[in-house]
Amino acid sequence: MNRTRRIEALQDLEPTVEEFHASVIEGLSAPRKTLPCKFFYDERGSRLFDEICELPEYYPTRTELGILERHAGDIAALAGPRARLVEFGSGAGVKIRLLLRALREPAAYLPVEISRDHMLAANEGIAAKFPGLCIAPVCADYTQPFTLPELPGNEFRTTLGFFPGSTIGNFTRDEAISFLRVARNLLGKEALMIIGVDLVKDAGLLKAAYNDKAGVTAAFNLNLLRRINRELGGTFDLAAFRHEARWNETLERIEMHLVSMKRQQVAIGEKRFHFAEGETIHTESSHKYRIDGFRMLTREAGYEPVTVWTDDQELFSVHALRTA
Ligand SMILES: C[S@@+](CC[C@H](N)C(=O)[O-])C[C@H]1O[C@@H](n2cnc3c(N)ncnc32)[C@H](O)[C@@H]1O
Structure with a gap:
């Protein structure tokens, strides 16, 4: 095996601050306020997620x-x-190490990640553990x-595609199918896809x-408001919002919300957003699946x-799964 360090140049498609701004304005302008969970992962957000793990x-x-x-194996x-x-x-890049250790002569590792610096730091650790492995990082919104x-x-x-962490649960069922179709085209015919999926279970365990x-x-949830303040000049008072995670029995998903603790107004640039006391921003859904239901979904997506x-x-x- 070639023992030299082999991290290829980054393919950088990190979402721009304008894209972040447009998503935030759109989400907060909706009758039921939302923010896209992919923006949780700035550097601090990624570190907090690692602590959650x-x-x-x-x-x-x-x-x-x-x-x-x-x-x-x-x-x-x-x-x-x-x-x-x-x-x-x-x-x-923790779980991937188990696969890299087991695979026979892996040809290359291509991480696709929105949180650029966090990924680059993880790649350094992987390169040190697997000398000679070709690593070709992509910073993108998948x-x-x-x-x-x-x-x-x-x-x-x-x-071999790998999508761990039940991150697929952040999509609605239709979004998950669209994502899997796009991934199938990227991976090509007869590729193997490994996906980690959290299962429906006792609500108490889920809520905890x-x-x-x-x-x-x-802190992870509230960090999104901190990021909006820092990058978009927002005026969110972090002490005036609290985190809440709810189990939605009908849709079989955990929903994370930020609850406004009082009537208040928040500015982002020229825009003003009004919050009633108790009004929430829905920041993330984590859909839970049953095994057969998830398998049916993947069939619909061409696997x-x-x-x-x-x-x-x-x-x-x-x-x-195999791409068909
Ligand atoms: C729930 S965490 C899982 C992390 C890790 N794979 C694991 O299993 O512990 C979701 C990961 O996906 C990344 N991510 C979330 N949305 C993304 C998107 N739209 N495009 C690219 N990466 C995304 C986040 O930055 C984060 O690293």
Whole structure:
């Protein structure tokens, strides 16, 4: 194996501040105020998310890691040698290491991530652990069109997509299907796709996971307002909003909201937004799935389910799919 450090030039499609501004104005102008969760992840937001992953209440990360540890060998066998590995929302790049260790001669690792500096720092750690691995980072919003970097001279035999963390749950069902269709076109025919999906379970356990006692999830949620103040010149008073996570039984999703604790007005540039006491900004949904329901969804998006693994308590699932 080539022992030299091989991080390719960044393909940088980071959303601009104008795009951030336009999304925020649109979301806050809606009759039910919303903000897109992809903007949680500035540098501080990414660090707070990593802290969430360590919380005792936040079962998804450790449960998914356990499943991946048990089945990394199975995934490697399904992928075959010289796989090009594409990870969507790669974050701190922890889970990918389990796959990189198990794969036979991985051809390249292509992380796709909106939080640029966090990804670049994670890549340094991966490069140190896997010398000679070709890393070709893409900073992009994966809900928008982008292409994967070409890597001339770096032949791959198969493609392995990886979308862990139940990040797919942030989409509605229709959005998840659209995303998976786009991903299928990016990955190409007969690619293997591995997706981590959180499962429907006891509401108490779910609510605790998103309302941790240490208040890290609250800080993560409120950080979005801090980011708007910093980058867009907003006037949000962070002390006048509080975090709330609700279980929506009908839609089987956790909803994160920021609740206005009083009647107030907030400015973003020229725009003024009015909040009634108790009015909320819906900042994130985390849809929970049943195994069969998720498999049906992937079929609609043009994938053939191969297998699914869960933990003993069936808290979380990891799906292996093939692009049709
Ligand atoms: C829930 S975290 C999961 C992180 C990590 N994959 C894990 O499993 O722990 C979601 C990750 O996806 C990234 N992300 C969220 N929305 C994105 C988007 N639209 N495009 C690209 N990356 C996105 C975030 O920056 C974050 O790193």
